[in-house]
Amino acid sequence: MPNYVDLHMHTTASDGLYSPTELMHRAKEVGLRAVGLTDHDTTGGIEEAAHVAKALDIEFIPGIEINTDVNGGEVHVLGYFIDYRQPAFQATIKVLRDARERRGQRMVELLNEQGVSIEWEHVREIAQGSVGRPHVAKALLAAGYVQTIGEAFDKYIGTGKPAYVPRYKLTPKDAVHLIASANGLPVIAHPLDLPGLAELRNWLPDLKAAGMVGLETYYGQYTSEDEQALLALAHEYDLIPTGGTDFHGPGIHPTPLGGRYVPHEAVEQLKAAEAKRRGTTPPVFKLPPPVEEK
Numbered sequence: 028m029p030n031y032v033d034l035h036m037h038t039t040a041s042d043g044l045y046s047p048t049e050l051m052h053r054a055k056e057v058g059l060r061a062v063g064l065t066d067h068d069t070t071g072g073i074e075e076a077a078h079v080a081k082a083l084d085i086e087f088i089p090g091i092e093i094n095t096d097v098n099g100g101e102v103h104v105l106g107y108f109i110d111y112r113q114p115a116f117q118a119t120i121k122v123l124r125d126a127r128e129r130r131g132q133r134m135v136e137l138l139n140e141q142g143v144s145i146e147w148e149h150v151r152e153i154a155q156g157s158v159g160r161p162h163v164a165k166a167l168l169a170a171g172y173v174q175t176i177g178e179a180f181d182k183y184i185g186t187g188k189p190a191y192v193p194r195y196k197l198t199p200k201d202a203v204h205l206i207a208s209a210n211g212l213p214v215i216a217h218p219l220d221l222p223g224l225a226e227l228r229n230w231l232p233d234l235k236a237a238g239m240v241g242l243e244t245y246y247g248q249y250t251s252e253d254e255q256a257l258l259a260l261a262h263e264y265d266l267i268p269t270g271g272t273d274f275h276g277p278g279i280h281p282t283p284l285g286g287r288y289v290p291h292e293a294v295e296q297l298k299a300a301e302a303k304r305r306g307t308t309p310p311v312f313k314l315p316p317p318v319e320e321k
């Protein structure tokens with residue numbers, strides 16, 4: 028049975044390999060009827076993708092993914108149906124992207140100090156939009172220092188590796204507030220990744236109170252046991268179970284575009300939540316003072 032829904036994917040606006048236009052054509056090819064676009068810290072791919080999706084008769088949900096910091100790991104927060112044109116929201120995500128730039132430059136400096144000669148200009152050229160570690164990895168690959176993207180992470184830029192630099196991140200609660208301030212629906216992404224479910228359970232009551240509405244349940248390679256555990260958790264906290272592949276392009280994450288069954292109910296429930304929210308005044312988000320990367 029073909030899968031009709033995929034609510035987690037990236038384009039060249041962040042660290043995906045396909046342009047928004049290409050990605051929507053791939054979505055059509057694999058039979059998707061509803062997609063959510065969730066680039067990191069940018070909405071730069073949304074208008075192009077929405078335009079192409081419309082022409083291809085694919086239902087399109089504008090979204091974003093914001094990586095946040097918790098002790099010992101990262102919690103990624105997705106935001107669906109954001110009013111992405113809102114100036115205050117755009118100003119905030121630009122702060123996040125600017126922090127990515129400085130952090131990228133620092134990683135290149137560290138690599139240079141370690142005798143690895145790649146240039147920031149090259150990394151910047153590879154990244155068409157929001158810059159991330161995958162772009163540094165591609166520069167390492169192009170210069171012949173590694174044979175695969177994975178090796179670049181293992182050897183140099185993975186967490187705790189010699190050229191790893193942390194970057195300015197919001198807390199999960201701030202990310203929820205930021206998305207809510209743009210009338211969006213905050214959803215916890217891949218909840219079983221670090222820091223893990225036990226740690227996440229400690230955060231959930233607070234996140235729910237802050238306005239979290241969903242839990243990514245049908246994700247990438249998660250097993251049916253994982254899915255059951257997350258469904259139970261979603262039920263417990265009255266969260267919408269969403270899902271998707273986190274497709275970045277071939278060879279980056281294991282699940283192909285549309286390669287995970289996500290019930291269409293996820294889309295219906297998100298739409299119902301969006302309709303309920305429409306017309307209400309969103310809370311104002313104030314960016315916490317930036318904490319510079321060490």
Ligand code: AMP
Nearest residue numbers: 042094158159160161176177180275279
């Ligand atoms: P950043 O947001 O710049 O910290 O980069 C994180 C992104 O790098 C993630 O969204 C993944 O797409 C990618 N990534 C993280 N770890 C790995 C890995 N071991 N191999 C390949 N890609 C990775």
Ligand code: ZN
Nearest residue numbers: 037042067275
């Ligand atoms: Zn990514």
Ligand code: FE
Nearest residue numbers: 092103216217
């Ligand atoms: Fe993520």
Ligand code: FE
Nearest residue numbers: 035037092273
């Ligand atoms: Fe993602």
